[in-house]
Amino acid sequence: MGFKHWNAGGYSGLRVLAEGLLGNKGWTPAWRDPAPKDSYDAVIIGGGGHGLSTAYYLAKNHGLTNIAVLEKGYLGGGNVGRNTTIVRANYFLPGNSEFYSHSLKLWEGLEQELNYNVMHSQRGLINLFHSDGQRDAFARRGNAMVNQGDDAVLLDRAGVRRMLPYLDFDNARFPIYGGLYHARGGTARHDAVAWGYARGADRLGVDLIQNCEVTGIDVEGGRVLGVQTTRGAIKARKVAMIVAGRSGQVAAMAGMRLPVESHILQAFVTEGLKPCIDHVISFGMGHFYISQSDKGGLVFGGDLDFYASYAQRGNLPMVEHVMEAGMALMPMIGRPKVLRSWGGIMDMTPDGSPIIDKTHIDGLFIDCGWNYGGFKAVPASGWCMAHLMATGESHEVARGFRLNRFETGHLLDEEGTGSQHNLH
CATH class of the missing domain: 3.30.9.10 (D-Amino Acid Oxidase, subunit A, domain 2)
Structure with a gap:
């Protein structure tokens, strides 16, 4: 069993006071622990901040609730639970500037949105x-x-x-x-952000499946069909790879080589x-x-x-x-x-900016390459990835994050340090 955060109903000061007086015996799990279904409309690989926010906004903004988030360990056990928690929107280049500005606006309303204290x-x-x-x-x-x-x-x-x-x-x-x-x-409190999005996505009907490692991505005729996992095969019309530092390894399961280190x-x-x-x-x-x-x-x-x-x-x-x-x-x-x-x-990535885009495989999406900017981007990344998966079009604030920019030369080198991954 993975980590569970506890809650019954909603959160309020009165509820916390009452539970403190009654021995904290009334809290129940903040999200379900479902078994994976045979098929979903969409599967998100990765139960970190970006994967959970994508699932939440797919359900909240686009009404897509037949979704599974697959996490090989426990929710929030990766980078979202091990970072320096900084939230900012002080970027310079067009393409980055409007994206992180959008993200900061989402941060400012996040606790009200999720009814969860992320300590922003x-x-x-x-x-x-x-x-x-x-x-x-x-x-x-x-x-x-x-x-x-x-x-x-x-x-x-x-x-x-x-x-x-x-x-x-x-x-x-x-x-x-x-x-x-x-x-x-x-x-902001890093792990609380993961818990808040997990609780919100679960309440909208998303299945959050922990201890479920993806071992293969099924592709046939240029289209994704689903994934293979340690808990069985799962069919899906859309699959999103949102696994941070493991992006290169997971993409290789679909025969892709990403421009990331x-x-x-x-x-x-x-x-x-x-x-x-x-x-x-x-x-x-x-x-x-x-x-x-x-x-x-x-x-x-x-x-x-x-x-x-x-x-x-x-x-x-x-x-x-x-x-x-x-x-x-x-x-x-x-x-x-x-x-x-x-x-x-x-x-x-070679230019220090992220990738939010479709791949050459129909129905397969990628969200990766966050460099130093991953935590502060959690709300906008999920918002834009959900928009892309639901509509097939890049959100206006994330149009500069296309994968083919490394072919066309439309790079977003925010730091001005060239094409060496480690310098960004």
Whole structure:
């Protein structure tokens, strides 16, 4: 049996108080644990944030409820339950900008939509810059964000010091020139997002099937017919592959080779501290980002480990690199003990932007290549993937994420780092 979250009926403050007084004996499973049926209208491979949100919006927006989400482990057991929880819409390029703007709007209404507390906290995100060139780049990015309809404020050194007085402003090697402040950015509770979408999809009639690994994709005459699983064959007219770092492996079952590489991204959390970091902070001279969780732990991460791997763990040199970046930015964090680290398998594309598209096989869809942007994209990814599966057409905010852009040259190289997967 996979993990179950518990709930009976709806959630409310009164209900939580009553259950606390009565020994919490009234909660029941938040979603069913059904056996797989022989056939469905659509099967979604992958029970992470993107797969669950796709199932939810297929049912909610398009009325398609004869759907199964197949997860080889337990729901939310992959990257959605092991990330640094950052939510933002501070992208620069057309194609990315409108997509993440749409996603942030969905985040802002998500708890009301799902009647579930995903702990979305718009505490503000500050990207620091440390040179004149970086200032110019962030000024352009901020203008693009404002033109898109999102918020951005360019802070000078004094403005950053007023908000983040604990940073090392006297560091001769990495002087802080200022920062780009994105007030609507923030964090959300990663696993609660998966639970909220799972509960919502289940209530709309979607079958969430755990401990059901897909072992093959049935294709005949250029059309998908269904999947083979460890719990038997399942027929389906539409199949969506939404498996993050396992995208290349699952696509190979259908004879496809995707333009993705899987890399490891580590993250870390410290022991609980009193509130000391009110925002999400990103270091501009090293890939380091940090926030403080509701439980008091400092949650932070940095670069990929820079080698392809399917292992959910990282190497010690990258641990040292991330710690060095954190200490260079804010030496005050040197004393807390690091409780744990973990690694997520990141599906990296050559241009650093995702893929949401149909494949050359009729009825087979792909949602992958989220690089560093997967968690913040969960609502919009599901919204757009559901639109694509239901209508056969790309949603207007996801038209730049087509698979054939790597053939046509219409790339979305947000970071401007070329065609090396590991540099994005």
